[in-house]
Amino acid sequence: MPFHSLRRLGARALSSVRRLFARDRTPEERYRDFNGRYFSGFYEQERMLADKPRMEFYRAAIQRHIQPGDRVVDLGTGTGILAALASRRGAAQVYAIDHSSILETARTLATANRIDRVEFVATHSTEFHLAEPVDVILHEQMGDCLFDEAMVANVCDLRDRLLKPGGLILPSCFEFYCEPIKVRDSRHVPFIWELEVHGYDYSVLERQRPQDPDYYQVRSSDLALVEHCLGEPAPVLTLDLHTVNEADLPHEIRFTRTVIHPGRLDGYAVYFRALVDRDLALGSGPLDPGRAPHWGFRILRTDRDDFERGDIIDVRLTVGSWSEVDTWRWSHVKRARADAGVAPASCLPT
Numbered sequence: 001m002p003f004h005s006l007r008r009l010g011a012r013a014l015s016s017v018r019r020l021f022a023r024d025r026t027p028e029e030r031y032r033d034f035n036g037r038y039f040s041g042f043y044e045q046e047r048m049l050a051d052k053p054r055m056e057f058y059r060a061a062i063q064r065h066i067q068p069g070d071r072v073v074d075l076g077t078g079t080g081i082l083a084a085l086a087s088r089r090g091a092a093q094v095y096a097i098d099h100s101s102i103l104e105t106a107r108t109l110a111t112a113n114r115i116d117r118v119e120f121v122a123t124h125s126t127e128f129h130l131a132e133p134v135d136v137i138l139h140e141q142m143g144d145c146l147f148d149e150a151m152v153a154n155v156c157d158l159r160d161r162l163l164k165p166g167g168l169i170l171p172s173c174f175e176f177y178c179e180p181i182k183v184r185d186s187r188h189v190p191f192i193w194e195l196e197v198h199g200y201d202y203s204v205l206e207r208q209r210p211q212d213p214d215y216y217q218v219r220s221s222d223l224a225l226v227e228h229c230l231g232e233p234a235p236v237l238t239l240d241l242h243t244v245n246e247a248d249l250p251h252e253i254r255f256t257r258t259v260i261h262p263g264r265l266d267g268y269a270v271y272f273r274a275l276v277d278r279d280l281a282l283g284s285g286p287l288d289p290g291r292a293p294h295w296g297f298r299i300l301r302t303d304r305d306d307f308e309r310g311d312i313i314d315v316r317l318t319v320g321s322w323s324e325v326d327t328w329r330w331s332h333v334k335r336a337r338a339d340a341g342v343a344p345a346s347c348l349p350t
């Protein structure tokens with residue numbers, strides 16, 4: 001057999017083996033690998049470190065709530081910044097753990113900055129064990145959609161195994177938002193079947209709605225995209241990591257907005273707020289003043305619908321797995337002021 005055919009055979013065999021392994025891996029395992037690689041370089045770390053509202057939020061939270069003498073786990077230490085702040089606050093011992101190769105950088109930085117009482121451990125949190133429980137779990141595990149970096153599973157696992165009764169999780173209280181929004185006209189991109197371009201009609205393509213859940217989401221950190229929320233923003237879910245269990249999170253959320261800013265509904269902006277004290281919170285909402293800029297937000301796209309002031313939007317969000325946004329589905333029903341029901345507008349094909 002000629003050499004080039006052998007090579008092609010080898011490449012094919014290799015890709016079949018890869019596919020086999022890819023199939024064998026759970027979504028959690030695949031996400032774990034992705035996360036470890038994603039945070040291994042300097043770029044993501046520097047974006048987080050340069051996010052002033054984020055860093056000020058954590059500095060104040062640590063200053064107020066970590067007591068001298070505390071034993072602390074820093075879940076996902078990255079460059080070690082939160083572990084260093086905890087140590088400077090007087091923590092007796094900080095275990096700074098990370099499953100990414102960025103941990104080597106954290107070690108270098110701690111030595112260069114003469115940080116002591118921090119033990120760096122290269123491991124995934126689920127494989128981290130201690131003989132004695134700790135006083136505080138410190139973490140920054142919030143994804144753009146709050147849940148998409150497996151925060152609930154990872155923090156709750158450590159809490160149940162390693163946190164003292166009455167111990168502290170910092171931060172622990174979260175608000176999850178899913179707000180009906182209008183995108184600025186100049187930036188609005190309708191679904192292709194909603195288009196007519198110079199008299200050329202695309203509506204026939206509605207029969208070919210893509211099955212790919214990704215198509216129905218826009219990832220953005222561009223604040224100029226969102227013009228306004230149609231209603232008054234309010235959290236659609238709140239949770240406290242001290243008490244929540246992943247299994248208790250609802251698989252369906254229904255909520256209502258009364259339209260105060262009439263116009264087109266383009267989708268739902270997904271974002272979060274973390275709360276430590278009444279005067280200490282961190283927000284990622286596209287319209288939040290003082291938002292933490294390095295977080296993006298997600299827009300869950302909807303079929304075009306127009307609302308008048310006073311109309312009611314009844315929204316239903318169903319969730320297969322909170323950490324996998326691809327399993328989320330959403331639909332709404334419009335109730336005019338006269339309370340007339342209208343058929344639900346579903347986005348994804350059923």
Ligand SMILES: C[S@@+](CC[C@H](N)C(=O)[O-])C[C@H]1O[C@@H](n2cnc3c(N)ncnc32)[C@H](O)[C@@H]1O
Pocket residue numbers: 035036039040048049075076077078079080081082097098099100102123124125126139140141142154
């Ligand atoms: C958002 S970064 C935060 C880094 C750092 N704490 C900070 O505030 O700048 C999350 C870090 O957690 C790490 N990580 C994510 N999940 C982890 C897990 N289950 N166990 C250990 N490290 C994890 C990532 O590798 C990443 O470095």
